[in-house]
Amino acid sequence: MATHTATHKLRRVFVWELPVRFYHWLNALVIVALCATGYLIGSPPAFLSNAEASDQYLFGWIRFIHFVAAYLFFFNFLFRLYWGFVGNKYADWKNFIPTNRKFWSEMWEVIKIDIFLQKDKEHLSVGHNALAGFIYFLTFLAFLVQCITGFGLYASMSDWWFADMFVWVGGIFGGDFGLRNWHHAAMWFFIIFAMVHVYLVFYHDYVEGRGEISSMGGGWKFIEEEVFDKEKKKATH
Amino acid sequence: MTTKPTRRPTYYEEIRQKGYSRRDFMKFCSIIGAYMGLEATGVAQVANALQKTSRVPVIWLHFQECTCCSESFIRSSHPIVADILLDKISLDYTETLMAASGHQAEAAKAKTMKDYHGEYILCVEGSVPTKDDGVYCCIGGKSAIQVLEEAAEGAKAIIAWGSCACNGCVQAAHPNPTTATPIHKLVHGKPLIKVPGCPPIGEVMAGVIIHMITFGRLPELDRVGRPKAFYSKRVHDTCYRRPFYDAGLFVETFDDENAQKGYCLYKVGCKGPMTYNACGVTKWNGGTSYPIQSGHGCFGCSEENFWDNGPIYRQMANFPGFGIESNADEIGMVAAGATAVGIAAHAIATNLRKNKLINNVIAEGKDAEKEL
Structure with missing residues (x-):
C-alpha cells in the first residue's frame, strides 16, 4: 500500500448525553416490541394447542405486552420532548424544526451529498444533519399519530382517566374501523424508517469513519482536528 | 297556543283498553326496565311514568331504507312494545304501518305537526339523498329533504333509527351516487339520538323510547350521540367467545375443526372488536342468539362506513385508495x-x-x- 494518506488527529466530542442515549435505546426496544406484537394482533398466526382455552392466555399476553410497551413509548416520547428544551445543543429542539434558511440549505446539501451521492464528497454533521433532524421531526409527528390512534383504540378498554381522554379520536377516523386501519398502516412507517435509519448509520460510519454507530453507545463522535477547528470557527462567528 | 284535545289517555289506560291485564303491564315494565339496565326501583319509575303520562305523539318518517328497523321494532320481545307503543297508539304517521293513505295520511301528519308543535317525537328511518335537489327520494310530491325539514321544525326530539339515518349505511357506501346523507348532518339545533344498527335491536329501540317517556329526557349519550346504555361496549367485550380470543384460539376457515369447537371468529373477519353495540348481551329475537353465536362474525353493522370497511371475511380492512383487496x-x-x-x-x-x-x-x- 504505497498510497500514503494523511494521518489525522481526532478530537473526541461528547454528542449524545446519557438521557438521549437512554431514550434512544428504550425507544428502539419498545418500537420493536410494538411492531412485533402489533403485527401479531393484526394477523394472528394459527396457534394450535391441545390445552383448554381456560389454561391459555397467549393472545392476551401479546396484547398486554403491546399495551405496556405503548405506555413506555408514550412517556419516553414525552421525556424526549422535555429534553429538547433542557439538553445539550445536539439534543435541542432546533435541530428538528426548520426555523431558518440555513436549515433548508443544509438539507439540500445533505440530499445532494448523501442521497444522490455526489462523488467523493462528504457532509460533516457532529450531531444530527439537517435532513435527519427534519425526518426525526416527521417521526415525532408519526409518534403522535400512533399514540393518539392507539390510545383512541385503547380508551374503551380502560378505566383510567388518562386513556379515557382519547375517546374522541374514533369520531375523527370514522369509528374504530378507520382508527384501527390507520394505526396499523402507520406501523409500516416505523418499520421502513427503522430500515433506512439503521442503513444510514452504517453508511455514515463506513464513509466517514467518525464513530457514527458507537456514538449511541458511549455518546462520543470523533472528528479530525482540522475539521474541528473549522467547525469551531464557524460556531464562534 | 293551538287548541288541544281535552285530555289524552295515558299509556296505561291505552294498554288496559287494548285488553292487557295489569299483570301484563307490570311484566312489560320489568322486562323493559331490565333491558334498559335500570335497577329494581327503576321498574316502579317506568310503571309510574306510563300510568301518569299521556302518550307522546310520534311521527315516524321513512326515507332511503329497507324498513328493517321497523321490522325489528315490531318484533321486540314483548308484544306491548309493538302493539301499544307504536303500532296502535303512538304512531300518528308512518308509511309502513298506518291505516290511512294518500291525502288522509298527509292530513293526519299535518294535524299532528300543528296540534303538537314542539311536543312530538320525530323518528327517522333512512338517509336523505341531497344530490340533484333531492329528487332521488320523493314522498307525497315532496323531496325527502323537504319532508324532513318540515317535520323536524316542530319536533321535541329526533331519533335517528338504524345505520341509514345515523351513518348512511349501504346507500352512502362509495361512490354514494345519491349523496345519501345521515340525519345529524341535515338537522341542527334539535336534540338527536342515534340508534345505529342494520337494524338496531328491537329491545334497544323500545328502551330508548321508554327512557324518554319515563324520565322525560334523552338517555345519556356518548360522544357521537348514541345512548350509552346500549352502545358503550364493543360486541367483543361482551362476547361469550372472548376467552378463545385471549387464548389465541381462532377459527381459520368456516369448515375447520376450530369452527366446530366454537373458537373466536376474529380471523375470519369478525368486526366485534371495533363495533359498539349490545348484541352480546341483549341478543336478537327475544334473546335467542346473535350472529357470533350462530357461527358468523359480527360485520359491524352499527359502525360508520361498515360497507366500505370490508371485506366482511377478513380481519384487516381494505386500505383506502389502493384498490380492492389491498390491506x-x-x-x-x-x-x-x-x-x-x-x-x-x-x-x-x-x-x-x-x-x-x-x-x-x-x-x-x-x-x-x-x-x-
Missing part, C-alpha cells in the same frame, strides 16, 4: 420491499461514488494498525 399489510410489505431494494442500490452506488473517501479511511486505519 395495510400488503401495501406495507411492498413498500418495505421497495425500501430494501433502494437501500441495496444505494449501498452499491456508495461504494462506487465514494470510493476515494472510503479508501482513505481504510488506508489510514490500516497504516495505523501496521505502526503498532
Whole structure:
C-alpha cells in the first residue's frame, strides 16, 4: 500500500448525553416490541394447542405486552420532548424544526451529498444533519399519530382517566374501523424508517469513519482536528 | 297556543283498553326496565311514568331504507312494545304501518305537526339523498329533504333509527351516487339520538323510547350521540367467545375443526372488536342468539362506513385508495420491499461514488494498525 494518506488527529466530542442515549435505546426496544406484537394482533398466526382455552392466555399476553410497551413509548416520547428544551445543543429542539434558511440549505446539501451521492464528497454533521433532524421531526409527528390512534383504540378498554381522554379520536377516523386501519398502516412507517435509519448509520460510519454507530453507545463522535477547528470557527462567528 | 284535545289517555289506560291485564303491564315494565339496565326501583319509575303520562305523539318518517328497523321494532320481545307503543297508539304517521293513505295520511301528519308543535317525537328511518335537489327520494310530491325539514321544525326530539339515518349505511357506501346523507348532518339545533344498527335491536329501540317517556329526557349519550346504555361496549367485550380470543384460539376457515369447537371468529373477519353495540348481551329475537353465536362474525353493522370497511371475511380492512383487496399489510410489505431494494442500490452506488473517501479511511486505519 504505497498510497500514503494523511494521518489525522481526532478530537473526541461528547454528542449524545446519557438521557438521549437512554431514550434512544428504550425507544428502539419498545418500537420493536410494538411492531412485533402489533403485527401479531393484526394477523394472528394459527396457534394450535391441545390445552383448554381456560389454561391459555397467549393472545392476551401479546396484547398486554403491546399495551405496556405503548405506555413506555408514550412517556419516553414525552421525556424526549422535555429534553429538547433542557439538553445539550445536539439534543435541542432546533435541530428538528426548520426555523431558518440555513436549515433548508443544509438539507439540500445533505440530499445532494448523501442521497444522490455526489462523488467523493462528504457532509460533516457532529450531531444530527439537517435532513435527519427534519425526518426525526416527521417521526415525532408519526409518534403522535400512533399514540393518539392507539390510545383512541385503547380508551374503551380502560378505566383510567388518562386513556379515557382519547375517546374522541374514533369520531375523527370514522369509528374504530378507520382508527384501527390507520394505526396499523402507520406501523409500516416505523418499520421502513427503522430500515433506512439503521442503513444510514452504517453508511455514515463506513464513509466517514467518525464513530457514527458507537456514538449511541458511549455518546462520543470523533472528528479530525482540522475539521474541528473549522467547525469551531464557524460556531464562534 | 293551538287548541288541544281535552285530555289524552295515558299509556296505561291505552294498554288496559287494548285488553292487557295489569299483570301484563307490570311484566312489560320489568322486562323493559331490565333491558334498559335500570335497577329494581327503576321498574316502579317506568310503571309510574306510563300510568301518569299521556302518550307522546310520534311521527315516524321513512326515507332511503329497507324498513328493517321497523321490522325489528315490531318484533321486540314483548308484544306491548309493538302493539301499544307504536303500532296502535303512538304512531300518528308512518308509511309502513298506518291505516290511512294518500291525502288522509298527509292530513293526519299535518294535524299532528300543528296540534303538537314542539311536543312530538320525530323518528327517522333512512338517509336523505341531497344530490340533484333531492329528487332521488320523493314522498307525497315532496323531496325527502323537504319532508324532513318540515317535520323536524316542530319536533321535541329526533331519533335517528338504524345505520341509514345515523351513518348512511349501504346507500352512502362509495361512490354514494345519491349523496345519501345521515340525519345529524341535515338537522341542527334539535336534540338527536342515534340508534345505529342494520337494524338496531328491537329491545334497544323500545328502551330508548321508554327512557324518554319515563324520565322525560334523552338517555345519556356518548360522544357521537348514541345512548350509552346500549352502545358503550364493543360486541367483543361482551362476547361469550372472548376467552378463545385471549387464548389465541381462532377459527381459520368456516369448515375447520376450530369452527366446530366454537373458537373466536376474529380471523375470519369478525368486526366485534371495533363495533359498539349490545348484541352480546341483549341478543336478537327475544334473546335467542346473535350472529357470533350462530357461527358468523359480527360485520359491524352499527359502525360508520361498515360497507366500505370490508371485506366482511377478513380481519384487516381494505386500505383506502389502493384498490380492492389491498390491506395495510400488503401495501406495507411492498413498500418495505421497495425500501430494501433502494437501500441495496444505494449501498452499491456508495461504494462506487465514494470510493476515494472510503479508501482513505481504510488506508489510514490500516497504516495505523501496521505502526503498532
